[in-house]
Amino acid sequence: MKLKGRGTALRGLLVMGTALAGLSVGAPSAEAQGYIPPEAVESYVDQYGREVFLDINGRVVTVIQPQRSDPFEERRQRFQERRGQVFDRPPPPGVTLEGPAFVFPDEPWANDDYRGFEDERPRTIDPYDDRQFDGGPVEAAPLPAPTEQPQQGLPPETQAAELPQPDESMGPQAELPAPDASIVTDGPTESANPLEQPFQEQTIEETDPAPQVATPQGEDKKAAVAALQVILDRAGMSPGVIDGRMGSNVNKAVAAYEEKFGRKLSTGDSRVLAEMLDESGGPAVKTYELTAEDVAGPYVAQIPTDYAEKAKLPAMSFERPVEKLAEKFHMDEAYLKEINPGADFSRAGTRIKVMNVGENVDGKVARIVADKGREQVRVYDALGELIAAYPSTIGSASTPSPSGTVQVNRIAFDPNYTYNPKINFKQGNNDKVLTIPPGPNGPVGSIWIALSKPTYGIHGTPEPSKIGKTNSHGCVRLTNWDAYELAKMVRPGVTVEFVE
Numbered sequence: 001m002k003l004k005g006r007g008t009a010l011r012g013l014l015v016m017g018t019a020l021a022g023l024s025v026g027a028p029s030a031e032a033q034g035y036i037p038p039e040a041v042e043s044y045v046d047q048y049g050r051e052v053f054l055d056i057n058g059r060v061v062t063v064i065q066p067q068r069s070d071p072f073e074e075r076r077q078r079f080q081e082r083r084g085q086v087f088d089r090p091p092p093p094g095v096t097l098e099g100p101a102f103v104f105p106d107e108p109w110a111n112d113d114y115r116g117f118e119d120e121r122p123r124t125i126d127p128y129d130d131r132q133f134d135g136g137p138v139e140a141a142p143l144p145a146p147t148e149q150p151q152q153g154l155p156p157e158t159q160a161a162e163l164p165q166p167d168e169s170m171g172p173q174a175e176l177p178a179p180d181a182s183i184v185t186d187g188p189t190e191s192a193n194p195l196e197q198p199f200q201e202q203t204i205e206e207t208d209p210a211p212q213v214a215t216p217q218g219e220d221k222k223a224a225v226a227a228l229q230v231i232l233d234r235a236g237m238s239p240g241v242i243d244g245r246m247g248s249n250v251n252k253a254v255a256a257y258e259e260k261f262g263r264k265l266s267t268g269d270s271r272v273l274a275e276m277l278d279e280s281g282g283p284a285v286k287t288y289e290l291t292a293e294d295v296a297g298p299y300v301a302q303i304p305t306d307y308a309e310k311a312k313l314p315a316m317s318f319e320r321p322v323e324k325l326a327e328k329f330h331m332d333e334a335y336l337k338e339i340n341p342g343a344d345f346s347r348a349g350t351r352i353k354v355m356n357v358g359e360n361v362d363g364k365v366a367r368i369v370a371d372k373g374r375e376q377v378r379v380y381d382a383l384g385e386l387i388a389a390y391p392s393t394i395g396s397a398s399t400p401s402p403s404g405t406v407q408v409n410r411i412a413f414d415p416n417y418t419y420n421p422k423i424n425f426k427q428g429n430n431d432k433v434l435t436i437p438p439g440p441n442g443p444v445g446s447i448w449i450a451l452s453k454p455t456y457g458i459h460g461t462p463e464p465s466k467i468g469k470t471n472s473h474g475c476v477r478l479t480n481w482d483a484y485e486l487a488k489m490v491r492p493g494v495t496v497e498f499v500e
Contacts, residue, residue: 208373210255214268227284236361236388243332256389316439363387390482391468414438415448447483
């Protein structure tokens, strides 16, 4: 997976700053070439608006300068229209004077309850500017300002930090292939390359499933199961989408709950569950009234499956209000409709029943475990105490996830997605590099947590109901709300252990 993200550590500052300083010698300009180099596997936008492309070893291969416009042209034009008019007294009603203004708008996105919806967040020249999130992850250290002349004679200590160490799996002196060469150098035939095969989702078979738990009892068993899912969600032991169904996601969430709290959860005892609901925030269901913002969108009529068509859209937005509401309350869309028969989700003022999931958990993550055998991500603090657990989809047979230990490199909210068929999988007939705009329905959802293993990351999904049930393209996939909760707690440098 390739995302536009931003680096965070001082080492990233030295690496990127040094690499950019030597661009005129080793990395051609994309403006001169007119295309994105095929060896580019990752990109990000720095604070100057430049798009920086990296190869698989983290080397800068090209930089695209932003198109610059004159910000004062419109003001000069208005001045010419008003030439000769002088205001030496307070202006009459309806007249606005030019000049600096300082406005302090409300900033709902600075609150930890912010759910990451793209229509609530302001935009800057940098799509990954995270300054709005107080205390959130820092995604980049400042890069040096653009200079007209290349910097020469860098000190030895800076030169030594110029490039990160290459991936050990590539060998000590691995060379990148030529732009027009295949990235597969061995194998019986070219068709054996898994990147050339169309990806087909397969049902996950866990090799280390969690023990099956008892089904909650009651007149409405589906509502009782949903109540159990709410209890787990409030505790940070995510069951994935709340849909009123038992299954592996509920089983693994219960196992994580028992690990965290050190006691057995009596899932079949309705009285115990009722007491737990009272202790953790009240009834499992609450009433919600749709607002004008809920129904206004913007929405996309339909998200196409073809990546070339996705790249033409302005954003990977939700398709309908009920989809956005289901994600907001951690619900399966079909279940939200089921418990609200006949409800008009497109009209402000409509009152509906939703899950009362409560607040996100909080903590400082020191270690992440990606459990392949259980298809679950568990996060721990510095003392080894479990903070949260999330059902996940971790790789597939054709595009397996990494093994061993890696670390978090950076975190991006509402990321773009860069599709490169020479590095990623091949989707349909698309054989060119494509940039898909951000949004919850993008290929990686609304969150991208880049790992030190090139092209891999932990990210969201446009299809939350499939988490823990179907395979992915090798990365670690979570629901958007779980990925957002994790992104608020994690920092660059945190270790990620892939266990079998």
